[in-house]
Amino acid sequence: xxxxxxxxxxxxxxxxxxxxxxxxxxxxxxxxxxxxxxxxxxxxxxxxxxxxxxxxxxxxxxxxxxxxxxxxxxxxxxxxxxxxxxxxxxxxxxxxxxxxxxxxxxxxxxxxxxxxxxxxxxxxxxxxxxxxxxxxxxxxxxxxxxxxxxxxxxxxxxxxxxxxxxxxxxxxxxxxxxxxxxxxxxxxxxxxxxxxxxxxxxxxxxxxxxxxxxxxxxxxxxxxxxxxxxxxxxxxxxxxxxxxx
Amino acid sequence: xxxxxxxxxxxxxxxxxxxxxxxxxxxxxxxxxxxxxxxxxxxxxxxxxxxxxxxxxxxxxxxxxxxxxxxxxxxxxxxxxxxxxxxxxxxxxxxxxxxxxxxxxxxxxxxxxxxxxxxxxxxxxxxxxxxxxxxxxxxxxxxxxxxxxxxxxxxxxxxxxxxxxxxxxxxxxxxxxxxxxxxxxxxxxxxxxxxxxxxxxxxxxxxxxxxxxxxxxxxxxxxxxxxxxxxxxxxxxxxxxxxxxxxxxxxxxxxxxxxxxxxxxxxxxxxxxxxxxxxxxxxxxxxxxxxxxxxxxxxxxxxxxxxxxxxxxxxxxxxxxxxxxxxxxxxxxxxxxxxxxxxxxxxxxxxxxxxxxxxxxxxxxxxxxxxxxxxxxxxxxxxxxxxxxxxxxxxxxxxxxxxxxxxxxxxxxxxxxxxxxxxxxxxxxxxxxxxxxxxxxxxxxxxxxxxxxxxxxxxxxxxxxxxxxxxxxxxxxxxxxxxxxxxxxxxxxxxxxxxxxxxxxxxxxxxxxxxxxxxxxxxxxxxxxxxxxxxxxxxxxxxxxxxxxxxxxxxxxxxxxxxxxxxxxxxxxxxxxxxxxxxxxxxxxxxxxxxxxxxxxxxxxxxxxxxxxxxxxxxxxxxxxxxxxxxxxxxxxx
Numbered sequence: 076x077x078x079x080x081x082x083x084x085x086x087x088x089x090x091x092x093x094x095x096x097x098x099x100x101x102x103x104x105x106x107x108x109x110x111x112x113x114x115x116x117x118x119x120x121x122x123x124x125x126x127x128x129x130x131x132x133x134x135x136x137x138x139x140x141x142x143x144x145x146x147x148x149x150x151x152x153x154x155x156x157x158x159x160x161x162x163x164x165x166x167x168x169x170x171x172x173x174x175x176x177x178x179x180x181x182x183x184x185x186x187x188x189x190x191x192x193x194x195x196x197x198x199x200x201x202x203x204x205x206x207x208x209x210x211x212x213x214x215x216x217x218x219x220x221x222x223x224x225x226x227x228x229x230x231x232x233x234x235x236x237x238x239x240x241x242x243x244x245x246x247x248x249x250x251x252x253x254x255x256x257x258x259x260x261x262x263x264x265x266x267x268x269x270x271x272x273x274x275x276x277x278x279x280x281x282x283x284x285x286x287x288x289x290x291x292x293x294x295x296x297x298x299x300x301x302x303x304x305x306x307x308x309x310x311x312x313x314x315x316x317x318x319x320x
Numbered sequence: 321x322x323x324x325x326x327x328x329x330x331x332x333x334x335x336x337x338x339x340x341x342x343x344x345x346x347x348x349x350x351x352x353x354x355x356x357x358x359x360x361x362x363x364x365x366x367x368x369x370x371x372x373x374x375x376x377x378x379x380x381x382x383x384x385x386x387x388x389x390x391x392x393x394x395x396x397x398x399x400x401x402x403x404x405x406x407x408x409x410x411x412x413x414x415x416x417x418x419x420x421x422x423x424x425x426x427x428x429x430x431x432x433x434x435x436x437x438x439x440x441x442x443x444x445x446x447x448x449x450x451x452x453x454x455x456x457x458x459x460x461x462x463x464x465x466x467x468x469x470x471x472x473x474x475x476x477x478x479x480x481x482x483x484x485x486x487x488x489x490x491x492x493x494x495x496x497x498x499x500x501x502x503x504x505x506x507x508x509x510x511x512x513x514x515x516x517x518x519x520x521x522x523x524x525x526x527x528x529x530x531x532x533x534x535x536x537x538x539x540x541x542x543x544x545x546x547x548x549x550x551x552x553x554x555x556x557x558x559x560x561x562x563x564x565x566x567x568x569x570x571x572x573x574x575x576x577x578x579x580x581x582x583x584x585x586x587x588x589x590x591x592x593x594x595x596x597x598x599x600x601x602x603x604x605x606x607x608x609x610x611x612x613x614x615x616x617x618x619x620x621x622x623x624x625x626x627x628x629x630x631x632x633x634x635x636x637x638x639x640x641x642x643x644x645x646x647x648x649x650x651x652x653x654x655x656x657x658x659x660x661x662x663x664x665x666x667x668x669x670x671x672x673x674x675x676x677x678x679x680x681x682x683x684x685x686x687x688x689x690x691x692x693x694x695x696x697x698x699x700x701x702x703x704x705x706x707x708x709x710x711x712x713x714x715x716x717x718x719x720x721x722x723x724x725x726x727x728x729x730x731x732x733x734x735x736x737x738x739x740x741x742x743x744x745x746x747x748x749x750x751x752x753x754x755x756x757x758x759x760x761x762x763x764x765x766x767x768x769x770x771x772x773x774x775x776x777x778x779x780x781x782x783x784x785x786x787x788x789x790x791x792x793x794x795x796x797x798x799x800x801x802x803x804x805x806x807x808x809x810x811x812x813x814x815x816x817x818x819x820x821x822x823x824x825x826x827x828x829x830x831x832x833x834x835x836x837x838x839x840x841x842x843x844x845x846x847x848x849x850x851x852x853x854x855x856x857x858x859x860x861x862x863x864x865x866x867x868x869x870x871x872x873x874x875x876x877x878x879x880x881x882x883x884x885x886x887x888x889x890x891x892x893x894x895x896x897x898x899x900x901x902x903x904x905x906x907x908x909x910x911x912x913x914x915x916x917x918x919x920x921x922x923x924x925x926x927x928x929x930x931x932x933x934x935x936x937x938x939x940x941x942x943x944x945x946x947x948x949x950x951x952x953x954x955x956x957x958x
Contacts, residue, residue: 087869105593107705113598113820120818120864120873128872130386132559134599136701137484138390160704185530186870192386193507200499204492205451209371209770210442212449216406219460220453228453229479232488236389260451 076102076168082127083175088183104164111163128187136160139235143188144175149239149298157300177238179247181285192238194284201280202273203256205266218264231259233301243298246287251295253281254311255303261314271318323943326731327431332949336435343775344782351376353786357524357539359511359566362391364745365545366490367769373497382506384561389491392559396483397604399475400762402440407464411472413437421950423469423650424753425902430949432750439771440763444476450489454478467758468605469650475759480604480697486762513799514570521741522789525799532868534803536796540784541740541777548724548746550583552883554827556721557602563879564886567728567747575736576928578749579726581894584756584903585836586722587654590705591674600720603698605758608647610682613638615666615675622668626676626714637661645957652755652903655719659836669716678714725752729928733776744768754902807867810877815860819876822857834891839907843895854884885934899923920952
């Protein structure tokens with residue numbers, strides 16, 4: 076198939092940036108979206124132009140590196156799918172495709188489609204852990220975690236930290252991201268001891284880093300490639316209230 | 321030179337405990353005076369940096385990704401082994417030790433493997449304490465599953481995302497240390513040289529991938545945890561950024577590269593769909609718990625839909641060849657068996673390079689819901705890539721390069737022959753011998769990071785004056801100049817071919833001549849072709865952009881330049897090892913029924929190569945392997 080791409084090009088954080096159009100020719104439906112971009116880049120290099128810079132790494136939907144808004148939707152809008160797992164059979168010959176970076180105040184653009192997500196790191200450093208020292212911990216079976224609780228924690232822990240929730244949110248909120256870690260650790264016995272401090276420190280960091288607040292649009296859940304549920308935001312809010320008591 | 325692994329002597333059961341007591345310690349108040357550089361933040365690097373930070377050392381950690389959480393350890397799906405013996409099925413530290421030695425085809429160092437099996441249990445406890453949501457039963461106890469090469473259930477798992485969850489555990493410990501101020505992170509930073517001062521590792525030279533700036537960092541010890549090198553095959557299950565660069569730069573500075581020919585080709589990957597493919601996708605070996613591998617008995621049936629091939633016309637070749645392990649035969653054996661069926665013309669799918677992995681009998685036995693619960697995310701992934709429903713139609717799979725058992729040579733302390741340079745996880749050669757068993761990579765990464773490096777690095781630092789060499793030393797300037805010269809050389813080739821075109825050419829030679837089956841003729845051919853491609857790269861590659869900016873073409877070109885030197889060493893090692901063992905299969909050395917034939921008399925050693933300059937013959941050093949606790953035997957899974 077042949078496609079017309081409109082891709083956000085921006086040399087650096089200070090550059091204004093604009094959409095530029097390219098042709099993607101002879102694309103097979105078995106190619107992934109990123110392999111289609113690889114093809115376009117090969118053509119750009121051969122014609123002496125600067126290839127499109129985009130983040131990617133594992134190309135199997137788990138590392139969270141890839142980050143593109145395709146036709147207005149983070150990761151392209153296919154349910155539970157990262158850009159790297161999006162395949163060209165989802166598109167038709169002659170389609171026009173708009174490709175942009177994550178857009179949020181907390182995610183400055185490095186170049187083209189590559190953004191700086193270090194604000195997400197700061198939230199994790201503020202409290203996304205249990206303070207256990209290496210060694211000196213009890214046997215794994217000393218703490219019983221019934222299956223429904225383990226499953227709930229696992230549902231939350233699936234977050235790959237890509238930032239699609241922020242890109243999809245009209246407020247650029249990182250509430251789903253933060254809540255997934257808060258909820259995972261709040262429900263497990265090994266995380267309960269620090270639950271109060273954790274939720275406070277992580278939400279403080281969330282606000283300091285320039286993310287907006289949650290106003291229940293649920294766009295984050297729709298954008299999330301791992302299907303993280305907004306129920307975890309409710310858990311975060313409950314944990315936050317509990318921390319005030 | 322005969323290398324000494326410095327493994328402790330005496331009864332193996334007590335070897336690590338005794339050795340831990342014998343090692344020197346650093347006084348708590350002196351620890352903060354030492355600076356340790358950790359390159360790579362996967363399971364080994366992330367766990368190591370966090371644990372050393374907790375001890376009070378001043379740690380700086382480097383990764384090329386934008387976050388420590390994205391290292392490729394994250395892609396491991398199936399699980400992590402430990403000798404907990406929770407199911408009461410006869411497991412023990414000794415059995416895990418034995419299975420690992422045997423699985424590695426008797427080419428690993430006994431004491432290292434024993435230590436790995438021993439600390440495996442601590443790893444599970446540590447991860448649980450961090451909040452890793454391992455699978456549990458309704459009573460709350462940890463659940464286990466089986467994996468290839470073992471007859472016990474010792475694999476702990478977190479859905480199909482075990483690597484991710486374990487890495488997030490290490491990442492959370494690391495984040496805690498960043499907050500505490502003991503660890504400083506350098507994301508989007510790539511190591512491009514090791515700085516050696518008077519024969520001792522004292523720092524690294526890196527490139528900031530955002531600004532392009534070349535920086536020098538000094539450290540009292542340097543730890544490389546930079547993963548494996550199977551992207552030398554171009555198409556592999558590794559992430560796009562995985563490369564040999566860090567370890568190869570260290571090799572160029574004198575660290576010996578051990579057993580590079582031991583590469584693992586994983587049996588259950590999604591077959592290649594076309595020549596524009598950029599990587600291959602693995603599906604967890606745990607699928608072989610319930611999936612049955614088969615091909616049609618006769619080639620004429622290969623074009624039929626799988627449902628039209630009746631039961632009696634199917635060849636469940638793993639069950640036929642290896643009745644006692646069946647579909648759970650180890651990876652090297654399962655991969656070769658798949659290739660053998662396809663070579664006989666009985667492969668299925670495009671190009672006839674595929675075999676079926678069929679879940680029908682498991683679905684009939686336990687129901688589709690149970691299968692969905694066990695492997696749902698893998699079926700989903702399969703469908704996204706192939707547009708086929710694995711519940712309705714057998715999956716098609718084919719082997720793909722996956723893991724490197726070889727790596728930089730290290731002694732029992734995980735220290736290379738360059739003092740001060742430690743190597744952990746997949747980047748070293750130590751415990752998997754010639755073949756790694758499933759669910760053992762996660763175990764090794766975390767064992768090295770949490771429970772080995774904190775002791776052995778301390779032991780080394782106890783004899784080092786902190787901050788004795790800093791980045792004002794002339795070697796740092798020299799190293800930075802070399803790195804800058806290489807970058808400018810790359811940018812000035814201005815040829816016609818792109819980096820990925822040349823990488824594909826290298827990959828094709830590596831896969832066809834140095835892949836699953838190697839012969840003297842194929843290896844000789846590879847040794848002729850690789851230098852030709854390397855010459856073409858330096859004459860005709862087109863690296864666009866400039867040095868002082870975010871430049872992904874430049875990053876890839878630098879990595880390919882190293883693969884083009886390293887690939888030759890891999891082929892040389894394969895040519896010199898006149899035997900078949902584990903992942904290294906020489907067609908000249910096989911039994912009548914096509915099983916690998918070892919030559920214990922002549923090759924029971926680690927082959928560690930010393931770099932002597934590009935284009936020059938490397939020098940082989942040997943570490944003889946002694947087996948005192950396991951009897952060398954033909955590795956049989958029949």
